[in-house]
Amino acid sequence: MDFLTMLFLAEEESDTFADLLEIAKKIIPDDPWAFVVQLSATFVLVLILAKFFVKPVRNYVAKRQEIIQGNLDEAATKNEQADIKLADANNQLKEARITSKEMVENAKVTALNEKDRILNETTMEVSQMKEKARKDIENERTQMKEELSREVIDVALLAASKVVEREVSKEDNERLIDNFIKDSK
DSSP: OOHHHHHHHHHHHOHHHHHHHHHHHHHSOSSHHHHHHHHHHHHHHHHHHIIIIIHHHHHHHHHHHHHHHHHHHHHHHHHHHHHHHHHHHHHHHHHHHHHHHHHHHHHHHHHHHHHHHHHHHHHHHHHHHHHHHHHHHHHHHHHHHHHHHHHHHHHHHHHHHHHHTSOOOHHHHHHHHHHHHHHHO
């Protein structure tokens, strides 16, 4: 069945189909020449629209596509640049980490060297202080021996002078002391 037959059958069944039949009669006129004129007018209208509107719309669409493509290309370029900058930043970060590790290692080595130097200096100072103390003790011991020897000599001379009961001159006394010291050494 064709469309018009269905419309006629529908007209009998309901009022909504009757409305559709009226619309179809307005679109497709009963007169074939009117149909040809309508069709020709529509064709001319399409040609006019194609002539004046299609080309500008195509140009607009082409420009819009160029703008979008330019934006996409620019975004791709910026993404590439961002990736390059990210890689560069990562390399700089790695270099900074390596440099900081080297600096820490150098500081450790320097600190250990300084520690060793200070320990060596302290050890040397302690050794020097011990040696000085030993020499001071030795000097004091020698001085004490000499003082003790002088006192013993003085006591011996005193005892000898009382025993001899003679008077010994000061020069003789010093000479005797010197001889005694030389003999006691």
